[in-house]
Amino acid sequence: MDFNFAEEDREVAALARKILEDKLGNERLKDIEARELVFDPDAWDALAQSNLLGVAIPEKFGGMELGFFALCLLCQEVGRSVAPVPVYPALVLGGLPLAQFGTDRQKADWLPKLASGELILTAALGELDSSDPLAPLTRAQRTKEGYRLSGEKSLVPAGGQASHILVPATTDDGDIVLAWVDVSASGVKREAQSCSDRQPHVYLALDGVDVPESDLLGGAEGKACLRWIVEHATAARCAMQLGVCERALEMTSEYGLERVQFDRPIGSFQAFHQRAADAFIMVEALRLTTWEAAWLLAADFPAPEAVAVAKYWAAEGGQFAAYACQHLHGGIGIDVDYPLHRFFIWASQIEHELGSAPHQLEKLGAQIADSGLPEF
16 A cells, blocks of 8 residues: 655745745745735745646636645645645635535636735634534624624734635534634724744724635535634644644654764653654654644545644644753743754644643544544
């Protein structure tokens, strides 16, 4: 059995790595981080011109139609470069559900612009008073033309750059609706939020925002659609965490060979070996579980347990590995002129998104209690 990735998937990863490494050196990142909006338009345009933004978008809408697994490989490369580009919100939170569940009009209007980089969409999965993205507290009241939304969303990625935000909300009957909210609509309020990874996020307040029926996603299957979105978003975020942690560990290995103490490279010391080896095990556990979850989702197999396991390792293993790399660098690791600190703050951000390690263990425990151990 051949466990290698498909050739076209490897080509996506190689091209993305070349573009992002060429565009985003340490000095360039420092320059971008000093701006009000942490976003690199040059890197975004380069990804668009190479059609990497269309990696999971159907060919008839200007994409490459390579699927979810290839998109996860792109997310991994974004993580490796800690690239300030909205690949995750635009392509995973916006493009994937649009391509899967959107109406013909929605797809025709938005997918070509997503592939070309002209348009950014995102989704608001987080709330201040709910830790479960599958149980939104935002309310949706039925109207003649559609729904009226009221509630608050927190940490919406690229919410300040998006033209529309996909908002899950709960109806009076307990059903879920998914609505594309026009950010210019009456009753929409956005405020910038500061996050660990310095990437642009917003707080979103909805005060009686009317959404027509034509701007809903998934119709009556809102609950199933939301679960699909959350599972794919979680797997993609795990792939990004894999890129963050593997690159941080590579930098640590290089530093251990270069840094000399007591006339020896510090990488030759046993304590360094042990700490780095533990981090390596964590990264490899994250790698194995992430690609299992991504493959199952790409093949349309049920994957709730696999996604939860991958997110556990992205949270627990990712935090351990990032902290170990920081520790092994000593004082230079916390110098903001040195690039390692970015990987630590990105790992910390991803650790808590869409459920931290305890949340994943609780979820797995509930699944086991309900239906027994999963079959592998």
